[in-house]
Amino acid sequence: MMKGNLKIHNATIVTPLGREAAQGAAMSELSIVKDGLIIITGGIISYAGPASEAPATRPDEHYIEYDAKGCVALPGFVDSHTHLVFGGFRPDEFQWRLKGESYMSIMERGGGIQSTVNATREASEEELYRKAMWFIDRMSEMGVTTVEAKSGYGLDLDTELKMLDVIARLASDQDCKADVVATFLGAHAVPKEFAGRTSEYIDYIITEVLPKIKDKARFCDVFCERNVFEIEDSRRLLQAAEEMGLKLKLHADEIVQLGGGELAAELKAVSADHLLHVSDEGIRKMADNGVVATLLPLTAFALKEPYAPARKFIDGGAAVALATDLNPGSCFSGSIPLTIALACIYMDMTVEEVITALTLNGAAALGMADRIGSLEGGKRGDVAILATDNYNVLPYYVGMNCVKTTVRGGCIVAELK
Helix, strand or coil: CCCCCEEEEEEEEEECCCCCCCCHHHHHCCEEEEEEEEEEECCEEEEEEEHHHCCCCCCCCCCEEEECCCCEEEECEEECCCCCCCCCCCHHHHHHHHCCCCHHHHHHCCCCHHHHHHHHHHCCHHHHHHHHHHHHHHHHHCCEEEEEEECCCCCCHHHHHHHHHHHHHHHHCCCCCCEEEEEEEEECCCCHHHCCCHHHHHHHHHHHHHHHHCCCCCEEEEEECCCCECHHHHHHHHHHHHHCCCEEEEEECCCCCCCHHHHHHHHCCCEEEECCCCCHHHHHHHHHCCCEEEECHHHHHHHCCCCCCHHHHHHCCCCEEECCCCCCCCCCCCCHHHHHHHHHHHCCCCHHHHHHHHCHHHHHCCCCCCCCCCCCCCCECCEEEECCCCCCHHHHCCCCCCEEEEEECCEEEEECC
């Protein structure tokens, strides 16, 4: 972890507050402090509030001084759903979709996830590492200080381990500009070796793979979808993963309404993601059980699908997070600015709700809201400083970056001139 000493002066501090997800109407509640001061000591926020009320710091502690010049200081963004470790690219499939082919039809003809599986199996660990680090560098420039990274392009023990080792290397690299959280997604697709034997593949993951990866990931995820992993197989896998100490996530109700939201609530998963076709009952149960709804507008945009019902979730009292879903197939983008614009324009979220969704609730979707996601004492010193004193510019700059400085753990890791 980066552990810098930094004072950010003359900031307009804009942040949600709390150490758990903000649900429903609470997502609009932001603390706004003008002429604010943020003091980060040893990588942790020791003060964030009015400069006039700031405590004195010890004379023997040296701080770097940063003048925000009245600009907005937000918590560092948390991208809580990505697939940033992968081999190869799939630009041809993008053209196929533009010509009318569906995501599932591309999978059925041997493209889709299996195409990336083949390339990832062939790629070296060094190649995967360098590509992922390049993405993280770009994400850092957009204010991202924490990113989740999934495996799932191996679908065999050796390659899944290789991917998780790459993620661990990123997480421990002192030069990495974001905190990296590992999710095991071995049930991303049924590999060709198990074609027509989905339940046997789940048995293989439970008996052969989970015991060997359980200490390398924080979460277990599953692509819970018709003709991929349906409800019973998803439940079986997730229950086994939980017994081995992993926390739970689901790709749920993305392509059809299958009941993934309900399953996430039943298992009290940390988050359910995508949710384009979630049922009203799924929304209610997720809200009642504290499951974070992680919505991925870039994917809906790229696939020309309906957007997830953000307003139903928020008005129903649920916690909503936003993430990019950066991946080589359905969404080759890690754009935080475009994510913000799509959420406001097409999902009817307010800019305040979007800020909470990309900070505190993104942290909650990773089980980390007690440590990151807001600018308050005791949390890690992760800050995104905008090039303006008005946070309403976030969706107004459609697809353009308005972050000028990114701070991770009290260290400036990206600064645009």
